[in-house]
Amino acid sequence: MCGIVGLFLKDPKLEGELGAMLASMLCVMTDRGPDSAGFAVYGSGAKEKVKLSLRAAASYDFEALASGLSLPAAGLPGLAVRGTHAIVEIPAAREAAVRAFLKERHPEVAIVGTGERMEIFKEVGLPASVAQTFGLSGMRGTHGIGHTRMATESAVTTAGAHPFSTGADQCLVHNGSLSNHNALRRALKREGIAIETDNDSEVAAGYLTWRMRQGASLGQALEAGLNDLDGFFTFVVGTENGFGVLRDPIACKPAVMAETDQYVAFGSEYRALVDLPGIAKARVFEPEPATVYFWERAQ
CATH class of the missing domain: 3.60.20.10 (Aminohydrolase, N-terminal nucleophile (Ntn) domain)
Structure with a gap:
């Protein structure tokens, strides 16, 4: 339904x-x-930046992942962790490279959305529980x-x-x-x-x-x-x-x-x-x- x-x-x-x-x-x-x-x-959102909406297992170490994505010219990417999801903000010019890195090195992490302003969150459970989990x-x-x-x-x-x-x-x-x-x-x-x-x-x-x-x-x-x-x-x-x-x-x-x-x-x-x-x-x-x-x- x-x-x-x-x-x-x-x-x-x-x-x-x-x-x-x-x-x-x-x-x-x-x-x-x-x-x-x-x-x-x-x-x-920020011009020339892109947000990747990431999903992984509960208690996944997104901070360690973000550290692995550190870019010499830009330092650590922006990171906001909400439950099983995280929003990572990176230079738009680096999106293809980051996608390739995640696919090769971290296949356990799913990219559920991308964009300058869009953030996507989804999970199993009642809407009230999902809404609360992600704030x-x-x-x-x-x-x-x-x-x-x-x-x-x-x-x-x-x-x-x-x-x-x-x-x-x-x-x-x-x-x-x-x-x-x-x-x-x-x-x-x-x-x-x-x-x-x-x-x-x-x-x-x-x-x-x-x-x-x-x-x-x-x-x-x-x-x-x-x-x-x-x-x-x-x-x-x-x-x-x-x-x-x-x-x-x-x-x-x-x-x-x-x-x-x-x-x-x-x-x-x-x-x-x-x-x-x-x-x-x-x-x-x-x-x-x-x-x-x-x-x-x-x-």
């Missing part, structure tokens, strides 16, 4: 409350997906998306939890089920797109990545998915500057949005939105099927 949420802040005064608002929305969706949960938050309520930023999972087609694992990265500062959460994900998985692997789990949602993320590598914008990739992705789905995608929404052509899965002068919010159900400030005066609507929506700040 799964539950997804998204929150885009128009009012900078609310940025310090983003994490608390997103945590509340996510936890309300618990009974739509108690197996695992995850979220992406878009906070501050979501205390995070600040301009926007974020989240997911609670009810596993159907694959095992309950941290690797199978959402969000899934689709590129730099981009990620996806999905509510629904794809019927052609196995065929797509094989086709994407032939195109060099790594698919690590049996989760159909990772295939959707890989599909968007492949389309964008061919030169499509994210919006164009989503539109192409209306023809290529069989099944039913609601996608919420995070970008560096905002978030987008797409429902399948028959709008099979529930979805509701609310917009005020301060924010735009998405929830699988209206009850995910009821605690947001000013919700009583919000423009509440159901996004149309087969229609790509985006809300983004000017770059």
Whole structure:
């Protein structure tokens, strides 16, 4: 079944409350997906720097890993450890080298996302537990998306939890089920797109990545998915500057949005939105099927 949420802040005064608002929305969706949960938050970033969202086993020594990544010209990379995850900030010019180093020397560490501003966290467990483990309520930023999972087609694992990265500062959460994900998985692997789990949602993320590598914008990739992705789905995608929404052509899965002068919010159900400030005066609507929506700040 799964539950997804998204929150885009128009009012900078609310940025310090983003994490608390997103945590509340996510936890309300618990009974739509108690197996695992995850979220992406878009906070501050530095030009010519990139953040790698890393995941490893409990009690992993991320500080030792960061020391091993010490760069002569830049010193130790920035490091923030939260539970089984860590955010490592490095010079953007060194990203390829660091990725290669981790793959060769530290295969036990997974890179779950990358970008100037995006940070991804996900884990097995109830949304409230996951949010507490990673300190979501205390995070600040301009926007974020989240997911609670009810596993159907694959095992309950941290690797199978959402969000899934689709590129730099981009990620996806999905509510629904794809019927052609196995065929797509094989086709994407032939195109060099790594698919690590049996989760159909990772295939959707890989599909968007492949389309964008061919030169499509994210919006164009989503539109192409209306023809290529069989099944039913609601996608919420995070970008560096905002978030987008797409429902399948028959709008099979529930979805509701609310917009005020301060924010735009998405929830699988209206009850995910009821605690947001000013919700009583919000423009509440159901996004149309087969229609790509985006809300983004000017770059």
